[in-house]
Amino acid sequence: MKLRWPRLRAVVPAAALVAGLATATPAAAAPTVTSGWNDFSCKPSAAHPRPVVLAHGTLGNSVDNWLGLAPYLVARGYCVFSLDYGQLPGVPVFHGLGPVDASAQQLAGYVDRVRSATGAAKVDIVGHSQGAMMARVYLKFHGGADKVDTLVGLAPTNHGTTLSGLTKLLDLFPGARKYIDEHAQGLTxxxxxxxxxxxxxxxxxxxxxxxxxxxxxxxxxxxTPYTTGYLKGPDVRNVRLQDLCAVDLSEHVAIGMVDRIAFHETANALDPAHATPSNCLSAAS
Incomplete structure (x- = not known):
């Protein structure tokens, strides 16, 4: 059954922000050490020489967003790391709300820390929603192009979103967009x-x-529309889950948190030399 709670998850914290939270974006918090990942003693193997950095989506965080995918990749021999970014003062748990450019700078510092700890010249990045788009900002404007081999985007906002019309709603209220810009620019x-x-x-x-x-x-x-996430370029693979498994009903949050077909296709992207077909049976793998 298609999940409905993510709509509330997006709207309720945003409403709290409109009530008057502070505007500054603090430095990145120390990463949570989670069983199996964020282990800075991990050394990449010859089979998987690049660490994987996970960038959560808007209103996500470094743990909750990756309780499915991070262990999935660790079990397959990857060194896996995840960061919190875009934090606002007084807003626990829900991150990715600060200006995207500032978040990309946080990612830049985190990638350098991972590279230093692991000795890897390059990392791979998997981003969910804003996390994938924000990673592109890092690649283009903050020195990431020489430090990243592969970028995987799960339901990314690469060319923007209408948020099913919610962003248009801001235009109906004079001053609303400016206020949201001041308090949660990561949304706009x-x-x-x-x-x-x-x-x-x-x-x-x-x-x-x-x-x-x-x-x-x-x-x-x-x-929305989901096709705005697709990229054009000489080294791009755009995939729709329903073309791999027609009965996959995952929506925006589920694709990054629980969808095993998306996880399998992510692993294929990270190690294309050993890729296997993704299909409905991948959900059981």
Whole structure:
């Protein structure tokens, strides 16, 4: 059954922000050490020489967003790390709300820390929703292009979202968009036509030398329409879950948190030399 709670998850914290939270974005908090991942003593194997950095989505965090995918990748021999970014003062648990450009700088520092700890020259990044788009900001504007081999986006907001019309709703209330910009710019940075997205996508979607995979679901109710997540470029693979398994009903949150077909396709993207077909049976793997 298609999940409905993510709509409330998106709206309730946003309503709290409108009530008057502070505007500053603090430095990244120390990563949570979670069983199996965020182990900075992990050394990449010859089979999987690049650590995997996971970037959560809007209103997500470094643990909850990855309780499914992180152990899945660890079990397959990867060194896996996840960060919190885009925190606002007084807002626990729900992150990814600060300006996307500032979040990309947080990612830059985290990637350098992972590279230093593991000795790896490059990492791979898997981002959910804003996390995938924000990673592209890091690649293009904050020195990431030489430090990343592969970027996998799960339901990304690469070309913006209408949030099923919620962003248009802001325009009906004079001053509302400006207020949200001041308190949670991470939301409006993802709106179709935002200044950040125009700058990010100017001159083309991709950078040379980086392998891109985008995984979407036609039931996405947050990154709308879902096709805006797709990228164009010479080294891009755009995948729709329902083309792999027609009965997959995952929506925006489930694709990043619990969908085993999306997990399998992510693993294929990270290790294409040993990829196996993703299909309905992948859900049991």
């Amino acid at each position: 940075d993802q709106a179709v036509g935002s200044a950040l997205l125009n700058r990010l996508n100017a001159g083309g979607d991709t950078l040379p030398g980086i392998h891109y995979t985008v995984i979407t679901t036609k039931y996405d109710e947050v990154a």
